[in-house]
Amino acid sequence: MRTFEFDIPAQDLNTALQAFAAQAPAHLRLVYDERSLAGKRASALRGAHNPRVALMRLLEGSGLTIVSARQGVITIGDPATAGEALPAADPGAPDGHSRASGMAPMASGPVGEEGSALPPIRVTARPLSELTENSDSYTPARVGVGAKTAQSLREIPRSISVLTRQQLEDQGIHSLNEALEQLPGVTIEPNGQWSAESWYSRGFEITNILVDGSMVREKDSMDSSVNAALAMYDSVQLLRGPDSLFSGNGEPSGSINLVRKRPLHAFQAKATLAAGSWDNYRGEFDISSPLTASGNVRGRVVASYNDTQKFWDNADRHNHMVYGVLDIDLTHDTTLTLGASRDRKSGSGRDSAPPGLPRYSNGDPLPLSRSQGSPAYDYRNSEAENYFARLEHAFSAQWKLKAGVSRTESSSDIRFAHYNGAVTPGTTTGTQMMVRAGNSTSRSDSVDVNVGGSFGWLGREHSLVFGADYLHTENDNNRGPQMFANGAGFVPIDWATFDPDHPPVLGPWRAQNIQRYETDRKGVYGYGKFQIHGPLKFVLGGRYSSYESRNYGGVSEILNQKQDGDDTFTPYYALVYDFDRQWTAYLTMAKSIEDQSHYYTASYQPLSEVSGTSWELGMKGELLEGMLNTNLTLYQARRKHLAVKLFDDPNFDDDGLDCCYAGDGKFLSRGVEIDVSGELTPNLQINAGYTYDDNKTDYGANDGNRYASYTPKHTLRLWAAYRLDGAASGWRIGGGVKAQSEVFRSGTVRTWNAARGDFSGPAVAYDFVSPGRAVYNAFAQYRINPSWSLALNVNNVFDKYYFRSVNSTAGNNIYGEPRSFMLTLRGTL
Incomplete structure (x- = not known):
């Protein structure tokens, strides 16, 4: 043994x-x-x-x-x-x-x-902690998201999904985007131009990123560094619905919580080498050790390197990540954690999705290969550095203080070609190519201090958490067109002769939009779970917060102004009933607020915040002594005061800001979420989730129409691993499926003109549909000896051919990834 x-x-x-x-x-x-x-x-x-x-x-x-x-x-x-x-x-x-x-x-x-x-x-x-490393499990013992203190999934009256370290390794998941694709109900929508990918849950965009349960940064639309390397993290947690109690500003979509790896009490060294399709080579090294004889000082260093081509032409990535952390036991009850990380990505082409392609003007897709890429001069580079300190002090076995500070500095440097324009059927022309370039820098400083614990009163058990947090963010964006050598801002493309390896020569870059904006979030929060009688508990929470934004610059010079958000109280209520030590039912109400000061009225005043109310009714199970967790959630979210476009103002041309709007929008989302994760048998681990989301517009001419049509109504995420018995006990096999119903975007297409014999007739309404699909993945792992294993992963086993995102005849129709292979050697040194 x-x-x-x-x-x-x-x-x-x-x-x-x-x-x-x-x-x-x-x-x-x-x-x-x-x-x-x-x-x-x-x-x-x-x-x-x-x-x-x-x-x-x-x-x-x-x-x-x-x-x-x-x-x-x-x-x-x-x-x-x-x-x-x-x-x-x-x-x-x-x-x-x-x-x-x-x-x-x-x-x-x-x-x-x-x-x-x-x-x-x-x-x-x-x-009983959030860490899942070495557990061999697909479910965590505890999570910190949604509560600030480590609790079991059953104890938190919210819908939560987790990818443990074991599942991340089994599936060969190495980036945050890859992880989110495996979480049920999450849609990743590639952006064809400036923005990094957008993440959606329950029909709303996810913008809150937490690390170890605290806000450390906001997701900026131009900052592609948010697609973090996961070698430094133990697990990925998703809290669905609003997180205004602990995150403040945000849509009722959810918050992502990344749990860092921590130093271990005993020496451990691990190495990983991998090679796969498209010259994909990866290496990781992870070492943890006590640094003093008594073990009161412990350290850990994690480093990873990835060099890969992509399945589309003229795209390669060179990714480097290093992370170091120290745990220092100042006393028996007090631990200081100090750490830093650097995550750098560079290379040509897009980061995680190929360029968007146009269609024929009648809506049919072009007969182009999935490998159709961008010109060779495209690039997207990013870097993120994070420095953090955390102090934990146990006043007693019941009460603990946590205090953390963090600084994140990130930058992105981008140049990309954008294909725009429908192709006339029967020809290969009609598309134009434009090139854009820009750079951005961002700095986020955060502080979070809280005290949590439990106490007895009137013969009943209760728990409390209260604290305060602050997040300051500064962003500088500089972007504009890249002219061609002939002075033109675009060039026509003939798909029959266009060669991305020898694209039109570029001229100078023209910085058109230079913008700086700052935001400040600050708030105090409290959360209590009170035992009313026997198995019935009442949860009461609230946050008093303020949000302030400042915009500077821009060509129009209309802005240069400060927007002070109103001080806001957002309540949180829940009723929890424990049927026994395995099953718990809950009813939760949570308010949400979202800043939308980047939208402006016709009088150039920023819009007031969006408000919303979300309800959840759920049943959770904690079975097999916590080795298997289940969740069934029914939810409804209403939002009001969203920005509604009135008209365009030609005098307002600040990139990243928009005019002119009214805050009249109302939207409704309701659905079902089912999760099962953990051990079904001693040899079988599973993580399965199904979601149904019905979202619609709740006002105006589009009342009743699906507003987030690019997110599927139905999603299924399943992954399982089985350890064989007997003579084959060294083998683990497994696989899964990512399935979803259709998605679409509404637009127009040209109709047949009988007189001319072509598609130059009137434009008519048309839905660009990506049909429902199921993409299957599989893996097999062989344990060579107690220290080393060899695994083979196959993604998209049946080489499904599909569009992962659809848009219009003009462009932004993006292919999904073909079948790929990855062979991984892992060992403990």
Whole structure:
């Protein structure tokens, strides 16, 4: 059986067991009654041991033993009273162990010496933290998004999906965009021009990005660095619906929370080498170690490099990421974390999607290859640096202080060709090519301080979190047309002869729009869960916040003004009912607000904020001692005061801002979300999710029409991995599907002109449709020895040919990725 390094000094048994849980595999969870440990000591334990043997050595002479190891949870108790249930779980138990659970007894037997023929046991319980590394699980023990304190998915009355470290590795997911594509209900819409990809959930755009539960930056439309490398992160969490309680400004779509990897208590070094389709080569190195003899200072460094071509022509990427973090135990109760990261991407062509293509003027797609690319002089470079510090202090087992500061500096440098113009049927002409260039810089500074814990009052258990946060963002954008050598701003394209490798020669770049804007978010928040009676709890929360934006520059010189948002209180309510320790029902109401000061009225005044109300009714299950989580959610979101276009003002030409609007828009979204994640059997892990979203316009001439038609009504995301038994026990196989219903955008096409014999007739309304599809992926992994494994991933197994995004006859119709392969060697050094 596999061994692990332990370094536990002689001390009281309770502290020794906590140290054991921290140094053992991350999926280990111990269950015991603290009262049974009173006055008991443990001898020192050092060196490489099998976890079960190590645990029994710590228990020697205490009168306690392993009384249960069912469903992966190891329960410690007195063998004489093993049949008695332990007390209910203590919500204040520190991360790393649980102090309670009612467990069925297990017949005890001899422990044996290391290397002897013990019956194999599978240690699958996990520490009560957000970290999923080494858990072999597709579901987390705890999440921090939506609550600020680590809680189980069942305890948070919101719809949440998680991609654990194990699933990210099994699927070969290395970037944030790739991760979001696997989350049910999320649509990634490539942008054919300036913007990075847009992310949507419940029909609304996701713009809030959290790291370790705190806001660190806003998603800027021109900043492609948000497509972060994931080697430095443990897991990806998605909170659906509004997060105004902890994020403030934002649509009722959701918030993305990235959980950083942390230093481990024992030495660990991992390496990854991979090679795949389109000359895709990747390497990762991850090392963690105690840096002092006592282990009170621990460090970790993660580095990754990726060099790849793309499936479309004239596109390559060179991505470098390095991350370093220190955990310093200032005292037994206080830990300081310091860290920094740098994520750099460079190369020609677009980052994660090919260029958008036009269609024939009658709506038919052009007979162009999926590999049709951009001119060779296209490029998109980005860089993001982050520096952070975090202090955690435990006042007691129930109360904890968290304080964090962060600075993110990012930049993007872009030049791209844009194909625009429908092609006349029967010809290959009608399209023009324009080239645009620009650069942007951004800086975000954030502070988040909160205190959370639990307490008893009137014979009932309650919990509280209260805190304050601040986010300051500065963005500088500089963009404009890239002229051609002949002085023209565009050139005609004949698709029969156009060669992207030898495009028209460029002239000078003309900086047309130079814009700077700043935003300040600040707020105080509180969240309480109060036990009303027995299994019924009432959740009450609220945020008092302010939002301020400042816009400078722009050619029109109309702006140069400051917009102070009104101080706003956004409430949050929920009723929670625990049927038992496995099933919980909830009803939640949350308000949302969103700044839209980049839209201007006819009198050049920024619009006031959008407001919204969201409801969720759900049922959550926590089965198999937390190894399997389920969720069923019904939701409805209403928004009002959205910007509605009135007319264009030729005197208002500030890129990134827009005129002229009225705040009359109303929209409605309702739907269903179903999630199942974790262990179905000891050998089978699964993460499956289905979403149904019906969104529509709720005002004016388009009342009842679907407003986010580019997002599907139905989505299904499924991924599963199965470990074979017996002689084939070294193999894991798996696969999944990404399926969705049709998406469309409305526009116009030209009709047949019988008199002329061509498509020059009147324009008529037309829906550009990408039919529903299912794209299948698969993998197989072979464990060469206890330290090394080799895996093969195949994406789009049946080479499905489809448009991932549709737009109009003029352009922005984007192909999906063809079949690809990736061979990955992973090892522990």
